[in-house]
Amino acid sequence: MTPIQECLINKRTDVNPIWLMRQAGRYLPEFREIRKKNTNFIELCLNEELSEIITLQPLDRFKFDAAIIFSDILMIPFGMGQKVEFQKNFGPRLGEINKEEMFNLKETYFSDKLQPIYKLINNVKRNEKLKNKDVIGFVGAPWTLLVYMINKVSPKNGLSKFFFKDTSLIIDILEILDKFIKLHIKNQVEAGATIIQIFDSWAGLIENDFDKYLYKPTSSLVDYTKKLGVPVICFPRGISDYKVFCKVVKPSMVNIDYNVNLKNIISDVEIPIQGGLDPQILLTNKDMLNLEVNKYLEAFRDRPYVFNLGHGILPETKIEMVEELVKIVRNFK
Ligand code: 1CP
Numbered sequence: 208m209t210p211i212q213e214c215l216i217n218k219r220t221d222v223n224p225i226w227l228m229r230q231a232g233r234y235l236p237e238f239r240e241i242r243k244k245n246t247n248f249i250e251l252c253l254n255e256e257l258s259e260i261i262t263l264q265p266l267d268r269f270k271f272d273a274a275i276i277f278s279d280i281l282m283i284p285f286g287m288g289q290k291v292e293f294q295k296n297f298g299p300r301l302g303e304i305n306k307e308e309m310f311n312l313k314e315t316y317f318s319d320k321l322q323p324i325y326k327l328i329n330n331v332k333r334n335e336k337l338k339n340k341d342v343i344g345f346v347g348a349p350w351t352l353l354v355y356m357i358n359k360v361s362p363k364n365g366l367s368k369f370f371f372k373d374t375s376l377i378i379d380i381l382e383i384l385d386k387f388i389k390l391h392i393k394n395q396v397e398a399g400a401t402i403i404q405i406f407d408s409w410a411g412l413i414e415n416d417f418d419k420y421l422y423k424p425t426s427s428l429v430d431y432t433k434k435l436g437v438p439v440i441c442f443p444r445g446i447s448d449y450k451v452f453c454k455v456v457k458p459s460m461v462n463i464d465y466n467v468n469l470k471n472i473i474s475d476v477e478i479p480i481q482g483g484l485d486p487q488i489l490l491t492n493k494d495m496l497n498l499e500v501n502k503y504l505e506a507f508r509d510r511p512y513v514f515n516l517g518h519g520i521l522p523e524t525k526i527e528m529v530e531e532l533v534k535i536v537r538n539f540k
Pocket of ligand 1: 242278
């Protein structure tokens with residue numbers, strides 16, 4: 208069994224596996240090298256040879272316990288026929304939604320369009336470097352994908368004031384998303400993904416109707432993934448109540464964000480925990496890093512705990528700080 212599965216399934220507390228959200232990305236010079244020559248981000252995600260190389264880059268350097276596939280949560284709206292582009296120094300920009308077309312979209316069309324992602328998983332899975340390690344497939348949670356699909360740009364400056372105007376559009380998109388997110392999960396599992404992570408990066412923007420936007424749609428995916436026989440990790444970034452979330456949604460493991468109070472989460476939540484460290488700590492110095500990483504390792508000493516961050520690693524992170532981080536986690540007794 209892999210170290211992460213030992214934590215997740217056997218509830219072992221004496222192993223602290225480590226991987227990092229966004230580990231395959233811009234802080235790596237070897238990634239930037241490939242990216243420079245491949246200016247179309249979607250095309251890069253659909254290039255199975257290059258995306259395999261990128262997926263394995265962080266494992267070569269840091270010997271993490273899992274590979275997360277190089278892809279993006281916005282590949283789902285792309286597969287559903289919405290235009291998705293990534294603009295330099297701006298981020299994603301999405302096109303108009305054609306609801307009729309999305310309702311009538313054939314599952315085979317979606318799967319064919321995203322076929323390179325499934326081939327990538329299959330290839331990574333069979334790579335010698337993945338021996339006794341996990342291949343993490345992932346999806347965006349319905350709420351976060353809904354946010355990008357309707358807002359059309361990152362909501363980092365807030366949601367457009369028209370966001371909730373068309374309630375029937377929201378209900379319909381959530382229903383279509385449930386179908387295609389499940390299809391994407393199934394295809395990834397069949398291709399060899401051993402864990403699925405659900406990224407709800409903008410869960411913190413939900414103010415009302417938690418059942419409709421958070422609990423119900425996420426539970427539906429968690430139940431589905433568990434039935435496929437694969438553990439599922441949820442990352443509901445920025446929510447105020449992880450206790451209720453875990454009780455209602457019942458993921459196999461929960462990734463906490465960096466605002467979570469460690470004492471509270473230990474008493475509130477019984478399932479295995481992942482993550483938490485503020486990625487900004489990796490921009491400070493080694494003494495600070497030691498101090499902060501040990502806070503997490505000590506706090507979860509008697510609990511199954513997978514080391515990770517409280518959000519994705521920042522592009523300006525130095526390689527030697529990541530090396531130091533891995534050393535601290537590996538040497539913890
Ligand atoms: O070079 C570039 O400009 C591309 C940067 C980049 C990368 C490396 C984007 C654009 N996506 C990715 C890869 C990616 N995205 C992975 C790869 C695997 C890994 O190493 O983890 C994953 C898991 C994601 C998931 C993702 N994409 C999330 C959820 C996680 C999170 O960080 O909150 C989100 C919100 C996205 C959307 C997205 N894609 C890219 C950007 C810059 C963004 C965020 C835009 C925003 O601020 O809203």
